[in-house]
Amino acid sequence: MLEAQRRNYASLDPCVHCGFCLPACPTYLVTGDEGHSPRGRIVLMRALERGEMSPHDPALLEHLDACLGCRGCEPVCPSGVGYGSGLEAAREQIFEARGLSPMARAVLGVFQHRAVWRPLFALARTLRATGLPQLLSGRSRFGFGLGMLAASSEQRLNGAAGRPSSNSPSQTGRPGNYLPTPGAAPLPRPTVALFRGCVMNALFSHVHAATRRTLEVNGYQVVEVRGQACCGALHEHAGNAGAARSLAEANVAVLSDQADFIAVNSAGCGALLKEYGRLLGSPTAAKMAAKVRDISELLAERGPRAGAPIGLEVAYDAPCHLQHAQRVHQAPLALLGAVPDLRLQILPGSDRCCGSAGIYSVLRPQMARAVLDDKIASFAAAQPRPDLIVTGNPGCLMQIGAGLRAAGLPIGVAHPVELLDLSYEEAGYYEVSGER
Ligand code: SF4
Numbered sequence: 002m003l004e005a006q007r008r009n010y011a012s013l014d015p016c017v018h019c020g021f022c023l024p025a026c027p028t029y030l031v032t033g034d035e036g037h038s039p040r041g042r043i044v045l046m047r048a049l050e051r052g053e054m055s056p057h058d059p060a061l062l063e064h065l066d067a068c069l070g071c072r073g074c075e076p077v078c079p080s081g082v083g084y085g086s087g088l089e090a091a092r093e094q095i096f097e098a099r100g101l102s103p104m105a106r107a108v109l110g111v112f113q114h115r116a117v118w119r120p121l122f123a124l125a126r127t128l129r130a131t132g133l134p135q136l137l138s139g140r141s142r143f144g145f146g147l148g149m150l151a152a153s154s155e156q157r158l159n160g161a162a163g164r165p166s167s168n169s170p171s172q173t174g175r176p177g178n179y180l181p182t183p184g185a186a187p188l189p190r191p192t193v194a195l196f197r198g199c200v201m202n203a204l205f206s207h208v209h210a211a212t213r214r215t216l217e218v219n220g221y222q223v224v225e226v227r228g229q230a231c232c233g234a235l236h237e238h239a240g241n242a243g244a245a246r247s248l249a250e251a252n253v254a255v256l257s258d259q260a261d262f263i264a265v266n267s268a269g270c271g272a273l274l275k276e277y278g279r280l281l282g283s284p285t286a287a288k289m290a291a292k293v294r295d296i297s298e299l300l301a302e303r304g305p306r307a308g309a310p311i312g313l314e315v316a317y318d319a320p321c322h323l324q325h326a327q328r329v330h331q332a333p334l335a336l337l338g339a340v341p342d343l344r345l346q347i348l349p350g351s352d353r354c355c356g357s358a359g360i361y362s363v364l365r366p367q368m369a370r371a372v373l374d375d376k377i378a379s380f381a382a383a384q385p386r387p388d389l390i391v392t393g394n395p396g397c398l399m400q401i402g403a404g405l406r407a408a409g410l411p412i413g414v415a416h417p418v419e420l421l422d423l424s425y426e427e428a429g430y431y432e433v434s435g436e437r
């Protein structure tokens with residue numbers, strides 16, 4: 002066993018089996034099965050580490066595969082157990098012994114090569130532009146998949162301005178110019194490289210455009226860096242550390258010297274980018290990782306500058322990889338706080354996983370849907386009913402958006418930065434060319 006794996010397993014040492022983590026675990030809440038709880042999984046992982054269970058044992062595989070990797074069990078643990086690190090070690094050991102399932106291999110293979118995912122996502126965008134996913138989304142597995150694609154569209158941001166919503170897949174706009182507060186000394190303008198990623202770049206280019214504009218208004222200078230790869234988070238979560246490392250190396254090679262900060266608007270990508278130093282074990286990777294910030298952190302550092310009211314009722318849903326992995330809690334709220342008079346709700350269960358969890362919703366759709374159902378029920382019961390659910394991760398946007406459509410709820414989904422962008426446009430800081 003590698004030293005890094007041993008260290009990761011050691012993060013499970015403080016567990017005293019108290020069970021305080023059980024009510025925070027979505028898979029335990031759905032099944033009531035101790036084997037699907039953090040405490041049960043820790044016992045299994047320790048048995049695997051000690052060689053008392055085989056990495057081919059069906060019960061071990063069932064319980065560990067069913068873990069969302071959401072790390073909702075970490076903040077509630079009074080002993081400070083590092084569950085995520087232990088899970089990483091166990092999944093790596095299982096991967097070394099038996100590889101990936103054919104389905105996981107196929108999905109992860111797509112994300113490993115730009116030459117494969119780019120044309121596939123181009124096809125998805127073409128399908129999305131036909132409007133069929135919006136029309137045919139529903140509760141069946143096929144309908145839910147179409148709902149996920151439909152949810153990646155820019156939508157329902159028609160607030161105070163009363164603009165019609167649009168499903169336009171891309172929107173470039175004119176970048177906003179930094180408008181210093183009258184009378185205030187001008188702040189330095191740090192440079193920021195935008196991490197483009199794969200899903201974000203292919204299906205959420207409207208969020209990238211909003212990210213650029215809002216950063217510029219808040220005094221950052223955004224630079225484009227070519228040659229970026231997928232962050233590798235999906236591969237790392239599946240235990241394929243080798244593939245994750247090779248993608249991380251590609252990103253470190255092009256991003257490490259490019260800017261003062263690296264802005265990430267996908268919580269899952271940001272969580273791993275911040276860990277590149279540990280993953281690659283090189284000073285260059287550690288230096289690059291230290292520059293990584295979630296978009297909400299960069300904007301919160303500048304206030305952010307207030308926009309104009311947009312007249313929307315929204316509920317914020319915290320992505321697991323932002324709150325538990327990156328431990329970023331206040332910055333997204335500060336970002337939303339820059340939209341005057343925004344009616345913001347934090348609903349029960351908003352800190353719980355939506356069931357997306359990387360490729361989990363593809364590999365274990367039934368459990369993913371069961372986990373999502375509780376969240377959708379909370380949205381359905383909200384008074385007043387929100388116009389939008391805002392969350393800063395593409396998988397969550399697609400999973401929650403599809404769930405809302407399947408439940409027939411007239412609620413949209415958006416990234417928090419899209420709201421700030423609309424608010425800035427309302428304030429006249431810039432005009433977005435084309436339609437919303
Ligand atoms: S992980 Fe923490 S909360 Fe859960 S059983 Fe172990 S010590 Fe208790």
Ligand code: SF4
Pocket residue numbers: 025026027028029037038039042067068069070071072073074075084
């Ligand atoms: S990571 Fe999430 S699903 Fe896995 S044991 Fe912890 S709370 Fe449960």
